[in-house]
Every structure is written in structure tokens, then in C-alpha cells.
Amino acid sequence: MASQPACTRPGVDPELFHSTDRHDIVAAKAICSDCPVVRQCLLTALDERLDGIWGGTTLGERMKRSPRRFGPAPSPIVHGTRSGYQKHRNRDEEACQECKAAASAYAKQQKARQAEMAVAS
Numbered sequence: 210m211a212s213q214p215a216c217t218r219p220g221v222d223p224e225l226f227h228s229t230d231r232h233d234i235v236a237a238k239a240i241c242s243d244c245p246v247v248r249q250c251l252l253t254a255l256d257e258r259l260d261g262i263w264g265g266t267t268l269g270e271r272m273k274r275s276p277r278r279f280g281p282a283p284s285p286i287v288h289g290t291r292s293g294y295q296k297h298r299n300r301d302e303e304a305c306q307e308c309k310a311a312a313s314a315y316a317k318q319q320k321a322r323q324a325e326m327a328v329a330s
């Protein structure tokens with residue numbers, strides 16, 4: 210079986226992957242380095258924020274590699290504000306109606322201000 214995870218091969222101690230002992234960690238990583246599913250394994254561990262050695266990395270290494278995933282939960286969106294609108298956008302999601310309205314009101318205000326300045330100058 211070519212795609213059998215290396216850590217499920219006979220004779221591999223699964224405890225290695227949950228040990229905090231330096232030698233165990235090195236041994237576990239060596240097993241991962243010869244694993245046919247190392248990439249999927251790493252992505253799953255990142256997605257699910259798993260603890261232990263996965264995809265040849267420790268939790269600490271994954272946190273360093275992908276701080277956004279492990280960072281504090283994003284602060285809640287205050288809907289109906291321009292910053293709420295920005296947060297929707299930062300999360301790659303469509304802004305809600307209230308936030309869209311707030312953003313477009315702000316844009317209008319900006320335009321009006323620019324128009325005033327153009328007149329004044």
C-alpha cells in the first residue's frame with residue numbers, strides 16, 4: 210500500500226507522535242519525512258489545530274508557520290459601521306446590508322468633502 214501513513218506501519222510506536230521528549234520528536238519527524246501523505250497530514254493538522262507531531266511538524270512549529278490560524282479569535286464585527294464593513298472584507302465575506310450601508314454612507318460623505326475642498330481651492 211503506497212499511500213499508507215508511515216506512522217501506521219508495523220513497529221511504529223504511535224506514542225512517539227505525542228511525546229514531548231526531544232529524541233521521540235526527532236524520531237517521529239524522521240518517520241513523517243518518509244510518509245506518502247505528509248502534505249495532507251500537515252494541512253489537516255493546521256486546519257484542526259491538532260496537538261502532537263503531524264506532517265513532520267510540532268504544534269509549536271505549526272503555530273509559527275501559520276500564526277493567523279492560531280491567533281486570538283478575531284474581534285466581533287460591529288455591524289452597521291465602516292470598520293464592520295472592513296472586517297467583512299478582511300474575512301473574504303460579503304458584507305451584511307447594514308455594513309454596506311455604513312460604508313456607502315461614508316463614501317458619500319468623503320465624496321461630498323472632496324467636492325467641498327475642490328470648490329474651496
Ligand code: SF4
Nearest residue numbers: 214216241244250264
Ligand atoms: S506525516 Fe502524518 S500520517 Fe505521515 S507519518 Fe507523519 S504523522 Fe503519520
Ligand SMILES: [Zn+2]
Nearest residue numbers: 288289305308
Ligand atoms: Zn455587518
